Amino acid sequence: xxxxxxxxxxxxxxxxxxxxxxxxxxxxxxxxxxxxxxxxxxxxxxxxxxxxxxxxxxxxxxxxxxxxxxxxxxxxxxx
Numbered sequence: 782x783x784x785x786x787x788x789x790x791x792x793x794x795x796x797x798x799x800x801x802x803x804x805x806x807x808x809x810x811x812x813x814x815x816x817x818x819x820x821x822x823x824x825x826x827x828x829x830x831x832x833x834x835x836x837x838x839x840x841x842x843x844x845x846x847x848x849x850x851x852x853x854x855x856x857x858x859x860x
Contacts, residue, residue: 785823786854787814788830790846797837804843805834827859 789811792803799807806814810830817823834840844860851858 785856786850788827788847790843800837805830805837805840824859
């Protein structure tokens with residue numbers, strides 16, 4: 782089992798009703814992802830995050846940055 786890297790892309794500026802401008806997560810969501818141990822739960826979280834980003838808009842930069850982060854850690858990107 783390979784742990785996915787956090788969806789955080791190290792921007793961490795919370796605007797837009799408490800959502801990070803880099804990854805769209807709230808502080809509570811960032812804490813939640815850290816607690817997820819099962820790979821299927823991590824993948825489900827990433828799917829939820831992509832839907833959240835689509836709803837909020839302006840997050841096209843995230844997917845390539847996250848894919849690069851996964852590649853650095855030698856983990857297949859779930860995107």
